[in-house]
Amino acid sequence: MSLSATVPSRATLATPTFDPAVLRQDFPILDQEVNSRALVYLDNAATTQKPASVLAALESYYRRDNANVHRGIHELSRRATVAYEDARARVGRFVGAADPAEVIFTRGTTESINLMAWSWGLDVLREGDEILLTEMEHHSNIVPWQLVAQRTGATLRWLEIDDQGLLELDALPKLLSQRTRLVSLTHVSNVLGTVNPVADIVRTVRERSDALVLVDGAQAVPHLPVDVRALGCDAYAFSGHKMCGPTGIGVLWARRALLDSMPPFQGGGEMIRVVEREGSTWADLPHKFEAGTPNIAGAIGLGAAVDYLERVGMAAIARHEHELLTYALDHLPEVPGFRGLGPDQVDLRSGVISFTLGDAHPHDISTILDSEGIAVRAGHHCAQLVMRHLGLPATTRASLYFYNTTEDVDRMVAALHVVKEIFG
Amino acid sequence: MENPPLKSLYQELILEHYRRPRNKADLPDRTVEVLMTNPVCGDEVVLQLKIEGDEIRTARFAGQGCSISQASVSMMITLLEGRKLADADGLAARFTRMMHGDESAAGDRALGDLRALQGVSKFPVRIKCALLGFDALLEALKQSGYTSAIRSEWDEAGTAP
Numbered sequence: 001m002s003l004s005a006t007v008p009s010r011a012t013l014a015t016p017t018f019d020p021a022v023l024r025q026d027f028p029i030l031d032q033e034v035n036s037r038a039l040v041y042l043d044n045a046a047t048t049q050k051p052a053s054v055l056a057a058l059e060s061y062y063r064r065d066n067a068n069v070h071r072g073i074h075e076l077s078r079r080a081t082v083a084y085e086d087a088r089a090r091v092g093r094f095v096g097a098a099d100p101a102e103v104i105f106t107r108g109t110t111e112s113i114n115l116m117a118w119s120w121g122l123d124v125l126r127e128g129d130e131i132l133l134t135e136m137e138h139h140s141n142i143v144p145w146q147l148v149a150q151r152t153g154a155t156l157r158w159l160e161i162d163d164q165g166l167l168e169l170d171a172l173p174k175l176l177s178q179r180t181r182l183v184s185l186t187h188v189s190n191v192l193g194t195v196n197p198v199a200d201i202v203r204t205v206r207e208r209s210d211a212l213v214l215v216d217g218a219q220a221v222p223h224l225p226v227d228v229r230a231l232g233c234d235a236y237a238f239s240g241h242k243m244c245g246p247t248g249i250g251v252l253w254a255r256r257a258l259l260d261s262m263p264p265f266q267g268g269g270e271m272i273r274v275v276e277r278e279g280s281t282w283a284d285l286p287h288k289f290e291a292g293t294p295n296i297a298g299a300i301g302l303g304a305a306v307d308y309l310e311r312v313g314m315a316a317i318a319r320h321e322h323e324l325l326t327y328a329l330d331h332l333p334e335v336p337g338f339r340g341l342g343p344d345q346v347d348l349r350s351g352v353i354s355f356t357l358g359d360a361h362p363h364d365i366s367t368i369l370d371s372e373g374i375a376v377r378a379g380h381h382c383a384q385l386v387m388r389h390l391g392l393p394a395t396t397r398a399s400l401y402f403y404n405t406t407e408d409v410d411r412m413v414a415a416l417h418v419v420k421e422i423f424g
Numbered sequence: 425m426e427n428p429p430l431k432s433l434y435q436e437l438i439l440e441h442y443r444r445p446r447n448k449a450d451l452p453d454r455t456v457e458v459l460m461t462n463p464v465c466g467d468e469v470v471l472q473l474k475i476e477g478d479e480i481r482t483a484r485f486a487g488q489g490c491s492i493s494q495a496s497v498s499m500m501i502t503l504l505e506g507r508k509l510a511d512a513d514g515l516a517a518r519f520t521r522m523m524h525g526d527e528s529a530a531g532d533r534a535l536g537d538l539r540a541l542q543g544v545s546k547f548p549v550r551i552k553c554a555l556l557g558f559d560a561l562l563e564a565l566k567q568s569g570y571t572s573a574i575r576s577e578w579d580e581a582g583t584a585p
Binding site: 359360361362363364367368371378379380387393394418422423 | 430433434439443464465466467488489490491492547549550553
């Protein structure tokens, strides 16, 4: 049985120097023209592209091994189960989990956070309890807590951001008390690129309260080496499609004791031990939280994505993105009217560049960039609290990944000059 | 793939309306007010009309958003005053047809400055921007008790929007 990708990857050649121009050849989609120009893909915070090895893993699974997991006695079911559980172990190791049973496969970060909200939150929260969120959160780490707070009588409290887009950490101790049951925050801002000092925040939380700490790692795991145990948090959520994996697969990692204490999130097949008329008992971790047939192919694809990222090297990825961000922040201000948002200190941020450009509206900027073959995001980025803090209805956002090059940044600078020509 | 012509999208007349919108003011004696937003992008238009009988007497708007949405509502608003409700409804129908590629609608002098927006039809993701003001108009007519002759956007386009 061979479940590994058959398409050779440039990354496997283990060249000592990191060369994005070589790595991007692993991504078939990048080799195309859009509006008669070579595609420049700078919407990586929305979703990343997939290397050939991930596409091959998906196809290989469906062509040769497709069957339901943990059910059949037959050979295909055995293969599918081995591949699915192998992916869980690889993804768990990738983020420093102590045990694969702590890795719950979900549809993505949003479902991971909803799992915490509807299982842990609904079970534990009571009137007078407090949930501490930050102003920097994506809607997916706000709305589930609003819904659960409405049901339980818990109260939401907020850690604000400053004008640079950094958390106002001086205010953190005052916001914490024995009433605080949960601190849920993002590791990296999807609008500002701010990298939050999660380990320091966890230490402060532990000193002042018994609150759990849940981290939204959707914009962190793809770009930085992440070790959930070194961070010290209780739970950590991330998405496969933002880290070279397929859509529809994500992860909730949480400490085993916490997961054991939580009731099931959804009921159905796979998550039970015994079902009787009067009630049922639950399967062991991680299956207790994976009702129904899971996204088997998605998990296998995510496992292949993790293999790919490990071959490239997360430290090398972080270094390249840092260099490219520095280059971009040096050159983008050459365009008259360019105003970058987020921390001035490049060391405090990831490769996300939100900006405004004179009077030109982000949608117009995005349309003009698209006509030059450049994909960026325009809008509120599912972070309306951040937008309100900035006093902006929308921004344009370019977000980098390891396959982006200085040429991509140069193309964007040139296209922004076209925007200036049109909008003055 | 052919590069859609940016110049036809960003005509000078559109940029001029974007920079100097017409009738962008508050209308204290309005009879109807509609806030229309595009949740995808956050663009918004607040349309205020003073309707007497079957006629729009005065039209004003507020809003913020991209050049296409704001220029479109500015161009629309200059055509509304003194118009019968049925005429305003017909204007919305003709403009919607133009957005969906009907070139004869684009030659329709009744559309006034709105004809400059014809190039938007080549940018499918921006058609919603151009229609935002008309969405507000149709809602204002509905709230004023007028039944639109436009059945739905799907019928107009022949396909899903």
